[in-house]
Amino acid sequence: MNCSNFDWKAYVLGETLASERPELESHLAACAACREEVARLGAVMAALAALPQAEPPRRLAFVSDKIFAPGFWGRLWNSAPRLGFASAALVAAAILVHAFTRPAPAPPPSPPAVQLSEQRIQAEVARRMEALLDEKLRQMEARQSRRTAELVAAAAARLERRHQAQLLAVEENLNLLRKRWGVLYTASAELGGTR
Amino acid sequence: MIFREVEDPDLVARAGKGDVDAFNVLVSRWEKRIFNYLFRLVGDREAALDLSQEVFLKAYLGLGKLQDGSRFAPWLFRIAHNEAFSLLRRRRFDPGPETEPEPDHSAAALLPVELSLAVEQALARLSPEQREAVLLKIFQGFKFEEMAQVLSCPVSTVKSRLYAALDLLKESLAPINARGAQ
Numbered sequence: 001m002n003c004s005n006f007d008w009k010a011y012v013l014g015e016t017l018a019s020e021r022p023e024l025e026s027h028l029a030a031c032a033a034c035r036e037e038v039a040r041l042g043a044v045m046a047a048l049a050a051l052p053q054a055e056p057p058r059r060l061a062f063v064s065d066k067i068f069a070p071g072f073w074g075r076l077w078n079s080a081p082r083l084g085f086a087s088a089a090l091v092a093a094a095i096l097v098h099a100f101t102r103p104a105p106a107p108p109p110s111p112p113a114v115q116l117s118e119q120r121i122q123a124e125v126a127r128r129m130e131a132l133l134d135e136k137l138r139q140m141e142a143r144q145s146r147r148t149a150e151l152v153a154a155a156a157a158r159l160e161r162r163h164q165a166q167l168l169a170v171e172e173n174l175n176l177l178r179k180r181w182g183v184l185y186t187a188s189a190e191l192g193g194t195r
Numbered sequence: 196m197i198f199r200e201v202e203d204p205d206l207v208a209r210a211g212k213g214d215v216d217a218f219n220v221l222v223s224r225w226e227k228r229i230f231n232y233l234f235r236l237v238g239d240r241e242a243a244l245d246l247s248q249e250v251f252l253k254a255y256l257g258l259g260k261l262q263d264g265s266r267f268a269p270w271l272f273r274i275a276h277n278e279a280f281s282l283l284r285r286r287r288f289d290p291g292p293e294t295e296p297e298p299d300h301s302a303a304a305l306l307p308v309e310l311s312l313a314v315e316q317a318l319a320r321l322s323p324e325q326r327e328a329v330l331l332k333i334f335q336g337f338k339f340e341e342m343a344q345v346l347s348c349p350v351s352t353v354k355s356r357l358y359a360a361l362d363l364l365k366e367s368l369a370p371i372n373a374r375g376a377q
Contacts, residue, residue: 009358013332015339044364048333051314056230057240060248062219176309 003027003034012041097132101125204264211258218258221267222251228335229275235330236279236323246278253278272331272345283323317367325360332357 010016011024028034201220209217229250234243253274261270318326331337331345342353 009361010354013357040365040369041361044361044368045333047310047314047368048318048329048364051311051334053227053231054234054240056227056244056247058244060222060226060230060244060251062215062222 003031008037008041012045101128203267207264207267218255225271232275232330233279236327237282249278250275269341269344276345317364320367321360321363325356328353328357329360
């Protein structure tokens, strides 16, 4: 049978039917090229299997953990309904502000005095609205600055971690080179000594 | 022999009826495997941890849809697959500074540095689909049919991805294997 008819990858991966194995194994015993292919695949499998499992940096939260529920609601808050909720809250706030700052119905005519008090009320409303807006703007700016500072700090921390990781890698490679140099040096000294 | 008091299908059935402790046991059993699958796939430890959390949250919320408790593992990995590729798609459109693969120094410390780095680099050179096929088959031990369920594709596609990955790995790791044989 032609070598190309044998699926050596399935064989190495343990996906061959038990009934097919005797034929594959008898061919393997007789064919050096197929033996070499299986050996190469086996070496790849061994190299992959030797890579150890990474440890999670932290334990995952259980559904019974307190942190789980806020996380879930937080996710909801960050999803599409967030915009709708924020808009509704804004409209409600606007209605409340309007209700509290609207002037009370004026008493029946006494023209000059009414005009004067209306002007005063309008001026007061405008002043309060302006103050309210200023206050909101200040709060927004403060929030924005805090967020920017947090982002900058997080980016700096990430950079630092990456830098440390690179340093560690360089150090490991240097150690490896040092060891190799030592082995070579010893070997060459031994060779020199025997000659 | 490893003795398990309660098998996964029993835990799945109990968790499906609202037994939170049963689901917690499932999380303990599977968190490391799910984390490793995601970590090797997305190449970022923190992102893999966030995705793992998301996977178990979605599994908990969707447990009622799982009819057959014995299919828990492929079903869980299907959720993980969706989460990982959703992140990889987002990264394709918005590649940030976090996208470069992070070397796993804890793994490197446990193996000869050279081999460990070579294997990680060889895996990183595969396409995400090929890498995922290797992770599911060699690291997680799924059968071809189970992989097809996880990836929602025919067995022939699973095999072609895995075989292409093995050919590339054979090429990438050949110098290392040759030196090891000397």
